Amino acid sequence: MYKIAxxxxxxxxxxxxxxxxxxxxxxxxxxxxxxxxxxxxxxYAVIYITEEWAAKIPHAIDKYKDQIxxxxxxxxxxxxxxxxxVENVKKFVETAVGSDILFSNNK
Amino acid sequence: MASTQVNPTRMELTRQKNKxxxxxxxxxxxxxxRDELMRQFLDLVxxxxxxxxxxxxxxxxxxxxxxxxxxxxxxxxxxxxxMTPKQEVYLEVDKKNVMSVDxxxxxxxxxxxxANDIYSYGFAFTSSDLDGAVKSLADVLPDMLKLAESxxxxxxxxxxxxxxxxxxxxxxxxxxxxxxxxxxxxxxxxGENERSSQIRLMKVKxxxxxxxxxxxxxxxxxxxxxx
Numbered sequence: 001m002y003k004i005a006x007x008x009x010x011x012x013x014x015x016x017x018x019x020x021x022x023x024x025x026x027x028x029x030x031x032x033x034x035x036x037x038x039x040x041x042x043x044y045a046v047i048y049i050t051e052e053w054a055a056k057i058p059h060a061i062d063k064y065k066d067q068i069x070x071x072x073x074x075x076x077x078x079x080x081x082x083x084x085x086v087e088n089v090k091k092f093v094e095t096a097v098g099s100d101i102l103f104s105n106n107k
Numbered sequence: 108m109a110s111t112q113v114n115p116t117r118m119e120l121t122r123q124k125n126k127x128x129x130x131x132x133x134x135x136x137x138x139x140x141r142d143e144l145m146r147q148f149l150d151l152v153x154x155x156x157x158x159x160x161x162x163x164x165x166x167x168x169x170x171x172x173x174x175x176x177x178x179x180x181x182x183x184x185x186x187x188x189x190m191t192p193k194q195e196v197y198l199e200v201d202k203k204n205v206m207s208v209d210x211x212x213x214x215x216x217x218x219x220x221x222a223n224d225i226y227s228y229g230f231a232f233t234s235s236d237l238d239g240a241v242k243s244l245a246d247v248l249p250d251m252l253k254l255a256e257s258x259x260x261x262x263x264x265x266x267x268x269x270x271x272x273x274x275x276x277x278x279x280x281x282x283x284x285x286x287x288x289x290x291x292x293x294x295x296x297x298g299e300n301e302r303s304s305q306i307r308l309m310k311v312k313x314x315x316x317x318x319x320x321x322x323x324x325x326x327x328x329x330x331x332x333x334x
Binding site for chain 2: 020
């Protein structure tokens with residue numbers, strides 16, 4: 001049985017608790033990395049993290065990118081959409097194809 | 108090219124020929140794998156993009172709703188209201204193999220079947236905006252899980268495609284030409300050796316005949332007699 005976690009600043013994520021996800025408010029970067037590693041060990045299959053916080057701990061997130069679990073997914077926070085999530089998808093295309101052939105013209 | 112390193116022997120020739128055969132076969136298979144992965148990946152990534160835009164829009168509007176809800180009530184009340192969630196979401200994770208890439212298949216289960224269990228508070232002290240906000244978030248949740256699934260799949264597949272592409276290129280541009288070059292070099296060298304030993308034998312034969320029959324001396328004598 002796997003669980004789902006949401007990480008980010010408190011204001012962005014408190015609502016997710018109501019729908020049944022586990023929320024982990026973050027306050028500083030070191031702690032955030034530690035928290036992420038702990039969540040992976042604690043059998044979370046999906047970890048949503050706000051884009052701002054994902055940008056602060058890219059190395060910790062990269063560590064899990066070749067593993068089948070967990071899926072670390074960026075979501076926009078309350079302060080707005082930084083476009084990092086969409087950029088990520090474009091990056092997948094770039095890695096696979098060599099250049100972004102799908103989404104390069106529609107910004 | 109790099110043909111300086113190979114020994115021009117028949118054994119090496121056989122080895123190089125086998126290597127070429129394996130490389131050509133491997134190249135074909137990997138190329139097929141790459142093409143199929145690419146086809147599936149492009150479908151998936153398009154779907155992923157759509158889902159992502161949908162989810163991001165959903166979360167944005169949910170966040171707006173939460174901000175409004177928060178404005179309408181005091182922070183302690185809000186915290187208390189969301190402190191003890193009734194609903195819980197669990198995931199069943201299965202694996203699907205797509206062209207040797209394991210991608211996760213997520214299936215989610217809620218602890219209770221009742222859709223109203225997302226409201227973990229009494230309605231007396233909270234604003235109705237909060238209900239709307241929670242509901243809007245609950246509505247994006249299925250899409251969020253689908254997004255998690257497809258985004259992870261895209262991530263894994265793009266890494267695999269890159270790896271496969273490199274292998275295909277290495278085989279196509281390095282391993283196969285090298286083996287061909289080596290085979291050519293060895294067969295030329297072997298042919299050269301064959302001819303040189305042939306010539307050597309002919310020379311030796313001439314010398315041996317000369318030694319037994321003394322053609323040259325006899326011809327010389329004959330010439331002297333005639334003059």
